[in-house]
Amino acid sequence: MKINGLKKLYAAVSIIFLLTLAISPLKNYFKDWRDIQNNFNETAEQLPQKVKPVSIGLKQIWVRDLDRIDRCVTCHLGIDNSKLETAGQPFKQHSKIYHDIEKFGCTICHEGQGLATEYEEVHLPTKFWDRPLLPKKYIQSSCGKCHINENLNSTHLLNFGKELITDLNCAGCHNIPEAEKNFVPALDGIGSKIIDSNWLVNWLKNPVKFQPDTKMPNFLLTDLEAKILTDFLLSFKSFRNGVTLEPLPEVYNKNKNKEDFITLGQTRFREARCISCHAIEGKGGKLAPDLLKIASKTNDIWIYNYLKNTKRLQPEVEMPQYGFSDEEVAAVTAYMVSEFVDWDAEEDTGSVHIPLADFYEKGLALFNKYNCSGCHQLSAKGINQNTGPDLTEIGSKKIYQIDWGKTNVTHTVYDYIENKVRIPREFGGNTRMPQYNLTKSKVEAITAYLLSLKEEKLPVNFIHKTDKKHEISLQGEVGRIFNKYACLKCHSLNNSDGAIAPDLTIVGSQLKTDWLRSYFKLPYSIRPIVEERMPNLFISKEEVEILINYFNVTLLDDSLSIPVNWIPDTKSEERGSGLFFERYGCQSCHIIKGKGGYVGPPLDKAGSRLKSGWIYNWLMNPQKYKPKTIEPRTGMPIQDALDITTFLMSLKETD
Amino acid sequence: MKILNNLAKTKFWQSVFRTKLPLSTNLDRSLVIFNSLTLHIHPVKVRLRAIKFSYTFYLGMISFFLFFVLIVTGVLLMLYYQPAIPHAYRNMKDLEYVVSNGSFLRNMHRWSAHLMVISVFLHMLRVFYKGAYKPPREFNWIIGIVLLVSTLLLSYTGYLLPYDQLSYWAVTVGTNIVQYIPVAGKEIRFLLLGGNEIGEYTLVRFYVLHCVVLPLVMILLIAFHFWRIRKDGGLL
Amino acid sequence: MTNEKQFEIEISTDSKEVPQRLAIIPERTPVKYELEKPDEKLVMTFPNLIIREVICFQLVVIVLALISLFFDAPLEELANLQNTPNPAKAPWYFLGLQELLHIFPPVVAGVLIPLLVLIALIVIPYFDINIKRSGLWNDQPKKTFVIFSSSIFLFFLLMIFFDAFSIAIPTLLIYILAVSPYFIKKENVFINALAHLSLAEWIMTWFVFVSVLLIIIGTYFRGPGWNWVWP
Structure with missing residues (x-):
């Protein structure tokens, strides 16, 4: 090429060269976040509430403690601006939270790619970022990363999830932090309990069919598997520690079909308030199995033995052992056998069932395969723990670690967990996990809790952990009685578990001995609107005395004394009455002299029931003793409290 | 043009360029080459045939320019880079999302590196098929081969620096080959990685190799390569 | 070459009258001593x-x-020791090597072959005997054909033995191209061009062809477990 041609070419190329260099930075200039910021400033000017425009530029929150940089605030410009409470996204103010955004950043709770500044990269699951923004329904899972075991009011889903995990005994197969194992009946002696092997086959195949509220999941067994497992289980005739069933007493055999005997059983059944825990056709407590069809499943001799001494057959069971006489137990048994029959059950065809030759080995293999021992105890050789995956860090499970099978589930951790909980075998493979009968909200609650179990190490000062409630073990005779009547299933003592009935920690300083004595004889509901009441456990007189003695000696709070200047005279009583009705208006919540509100417990007979020191201290500061009580802390003067105490103490039982 | 000519007459211009404008004679044109540090590697006169595109396809020249672009963009990238874990990866995210034209810079660096591997290889093929390695240019051919290997090494060491999955496993595959070297394979691999596995020390080592050692080697060899072209009587 | 005689041979017994001289006339001048054409512009x-x-x-x-x-430029997620991608691939320019690694034992593919290639490249200028680069079939075509064919055949068998079809087949293709001037005597541009290629050039062409092919295979045709996939 001639030099002149080259010069022309040079001129042309130079222009293109300069143009290219000039337009290259434009791509950077036309990024979306710049538009959004301009858009914000434009709309800000038009708003009536005078929102300050922002300077154009990237904005970020750097959380040094967490080593996180979140650029979300580049577009979410109104996060801390109360004037933008009703604005649309991305400018809306953040809903009220208890955390300082500057101190926590965004992605610690919301996840997503905080470093990015493009919509898809930040919010959605992309090829190289598998932790997209958490959906709103699972946001509570992030609370659980720091607030371990705290059961905060604002994390109901998380709390519910944890409750369900304990309730469904997930810890039987999985290692889940903070999850506790629940009581599940031991299977020793099941061969002496079950009437009909067909019942067990059907039960194993679909437990819900027999008992809709059962916690036992469906293992989707084949007919053959269910039969083998049934034969295997029914071969266990004797109970743990060599316990065998006592024969039914003469009185039962003689009277079991007699009406007044059955009526006696029914009366005892009512008095004992069995339905506080056991529902019957769905009505009643949820703590224990529904009894509607029990007699078609369990034979009378087992029922008799069990009622007589529950812990003899199921040492860990929480059901109290009632202080019935043998005849009463027999009567209750007769009542139950006559009443709780499954009328829909198939007629026993009477054909003789012949077990397979190697049912024991095959049954044991199945028992191990499905890790039945994760929940049920069975004393047999060759049983081993065959647990499922460890879920300690399930919330951080990486997408590549997940086998998605043939599902078309979106590839995110939360979708995975949700679908896995919903239909455990959906992802195919050799999963053994049984099918639970869960509603959508339950699935979501469990998912939320599991999602909170993360691998990431957060700084210690971010973690708020409530220690597990410690088990109380009472020693000696008192311990035996507490255990026998399962007191701590309902009542709490020194921060132990029971949450159904009042705390017993300082009961000795609260309640009067005579009242306690009569209450044990015939428990009633203190509050008329609360249906739950203490069942009549038929505690023997000697045991009652031991308990009351224990209350009065040990379960005390020495600070619950009344000042020495308390003079319970008539003047004080009259003044107290005035204060009670006029000044503090207590009758709006408490029933007194037959009138008043239903929110608090009635105070009609307070003088017979409560100790004066307790009334006085309670009046001064109710929240000190029950942090969540709604009784107002009025800050009344000492004299007022003393006078009201005098007044209340004067309200004795008349008869 | 007039302004340029006037400017060229100033003392300052002449003290810098030592060339008077306009260039009217061949002597002037020679002096442009002569008096310039950057241009004086050229001869004053070249064979017309040798500078035709169809003769060399300018592959050596293109390789050199790619190398130049790589140095410029590389130095700019170094300003944003920490050879540490996980900062290195986060720096990539910063380049992509925060640094002005960060991704453009990184793209430039990446693509010129790939293109340079191709152009250097093609340059070698051109030299081979044209027989341009023949005596007395045997040694310059060897320099060229070393330059090809350095190019590959530069590209390879740079591959690890983003410290993402792609780079980590590519480098793992590569360094696994090293351990098959008889006798001292494991030791060489250890030396290269600064440990038994790719980690922070590997990153630092590759970073030093990529940003200091290999570019220096490259620059020296390129200078030598060019010098030899002239000494061996070749004109581009 | 011309058959025209440029000199005559005198024969005599008298050495004084007809002195005997030995004249060595090289057929071709080595390139080294060829002068650059002075008249170039x-x-x-x-x-x-x-x-x-x-x-x-x-x-x-x-x-x-x-x-x-x-x-x-690609950027995947943060490097993760636990998550091995399948397959883990080297940068594209080493994929040929990785492909070789799949075929041959690691010492051969990872060390020996690259070393040989490097040495071969380095020694090219020193061992180029055929400095004028006459075509492969210029001298003693029959002998050349036998040696060339048999060595290619041996190499081919070796590759088949290693299941290295990705090398064997391109080798065969290059072989067919290389021997075509031997069989096809017809003159045309294509055949002439092929006939002009020297052995060294054929080897280089083969090397480039095979390496490009291996790189392409490694890049686009290898999936999980380094098994063959379609892109």
Whole structure:
């Protein structure tokens, strides 16, 4: 090429060269976040509430403690601006939270790619970022990363999830932090309990069919598997520690079909308030199995033995052992056998069932395969723990670690967990996990809790952990009685578990001995609107005395004394009455002299029931003793409290 | 043009360029080459045939320019880079999302590196098929081969620096080959990685190799390569 | 070569009258001593060459800038020791090598072959016996054919033994091209061009062809477990 041609070419190329260099930075200039910021400033000017425009530029929150940089605030410009409470996204103010955004950043709770500044990269699951923004329904899972075991009011889903995990005994197969194992009946002696092997086959195949509220999941067994497992289980005739069933007493055999005997059983059944825990056709407590069809499943001799001494057959069971006489137990048994029959059950065809030759080995293999021992105890050789995956860090499970099978589930951790909980075998493979009968909200609650179990190490000062409630073990005779009547299933003592009935920690300083004595004889509901009441456990007189003695000696709070200047005279009583009705208006919540509100417990007979020191201290500061009580802390003067105490103490039982 | 000519007459211009404008004679044109540090590697006169595109396809020249672009963009990238874990990866995210034209810079660096591997290889093929390695240019051919290997090494060491999955496993595959070297394979691999596995020390080592050692080697060899072209009587 | 006699041979017994001389006439002059043609046209470097360099530079930058504007450099997730991608691939220029690694034992593919290639490249200028680069079939075509064919055949068998079809088949293709001038005597541009290629050039062509092919296979045709997949 001639030099002149080259010069022309040079001129042309130079222009293109300069143009290219000039337009290259434009791509950077036309990024979306710049538009959004301009858009914000434009709309800000038009708003009536005078929102300050922002300077154009990237904005970020750097959380040094967490080593996180979140650029979300580049577009979410109104996060801390109360004037933008009703604005649309991305400018809306953040809903009220208890955390300082500057101190926590965004992605610690919301996840997503905080470093990015493009919509898809930040919010959605992309090829190289598998932790997209958490959906709103699972946001509570992030609370659980720091607030371990705290059961905060604002994390109901998380709390519910944890409750369900304990309730469904997930810890039987999985290692889940903070999850506790629940009581599940031991299977020793099941061969002496079950009437009909067909019942067990059907039960194993679909437990819900027999008992809709059962916690036992469906293992989707084949007919053959269910039969083998049934034969295997029914071969266990004797109970743990060599316990065998006592024969039914003469009185039962003689009277079991007699009406007044059955009526006696029914009366005892009512008095004992069995339905506080056991529902019957769905009505009643949820703590224990529904009894509607029990007699078609369990034979009378087992029922008799069990009622007589529950812990003899199921040492860990929480059901109290009632202080019935043998005849009463027999009567209750007769009542139950006559009443709780499954009328829909198939007629026993009477054909003789012949077990397979190697049912024991095959049954044991199945028992191990499905890790039945994760929940049920069975004393047999060759049983081993065959647990499922460890879920300690399930919330951080990486997408590549997940086998998605043939599902078309979106590839995110939360979708995975949700679908896995919903239909455990959906992802195919050799999963053994049984099918639970869960509603959508339950699935979501469990998912939320599991999602909170993360691998990431957060700084210690971010973690708020409530220690597990410690088990109380009472020693000696008192311990035996507490255990026998399962007191701590309902009542709490020194921060132990029971949450159904009042705390017993300082009961000795609260309640009067005579009242306690009569209450044990015939428990009633203190509050008329609360249906739950203490069942009549038929505690023997000697045991009652031991308990009351224990209350009065040990379960005390020495600070619950009344000042020495308390003079319970008539003047004080009259003044107290005035204060009670006029000044503090207590009758709006408490029933007194037959009138008043239903929110608090009635105070009609307070003088017979409560100790004066307790009334006085309670009046001064109710929240000190029950942090969540709604009784107002009025800050009344000492004299007022003393006078009201005098007044209340004067309200004795008349008869 | 007039302004340029006037400017060229100033003392300052002449003290810098030592060339008077306009260039009217061949002597002037020679002096442009002569008096310039950057241009004086050229001869004053070249064979017309040798500078035709169809003769060399300018592959050596293109390789050199790619190398130049790589140095410029590389130095700019170094300003944003920490050879540490996980900062290195986060720096990539910063380049992509925060640094002005960060991704453009990184793209430039990446693509010129790939293109340079191709152009250097093609340059070698051109030299081979044209027989341009023949005596007395045997040694310059060897320099060229070393330059090809350095190019590959530069590209390879740079591959690890983003410290993402792609780079980590590519480098793992590569360094696994090293351990098959008889006798001292494991030791060489250890030396290269600064440990038994790719980690922070590997990153630092590759970073030093990529940003200091290999570019220096490259620059020296390129200078030598060019010098030899002239000494061996070749004109581009 | 011309058959015209350029000299006569005198024979005599008298050494004084007819002195005997031994004249060695090389058939061809070695390139080393070939003089550069003095009549080649020279031009001034400035501006002829400099302007070309500047244009070249500008074009390089333009092309690069355009590529960079439209194609983003890949960036995957943070390196994770636990998550081994399947397959883990080296940078593209080493994929040929990785492909070899799949075929041959690691010492051969990872150390021996690269070393041999490197040595071969380095020694090219020193061992180029056929300095004039006469075509493969210029001298003793029959002998050449036998040696060439048998060595290719042995190599081919070796490759088949290693199941290295990705090398064996391109080798065969190159072989067919290389021997075609031996069989096809017809004169045409294509055959002439092939006939002019020397052995060294054939080897280089084969090397480039095989390595490019291996790189392409490694890049696009290898999936999980380094098994063959379609892109």
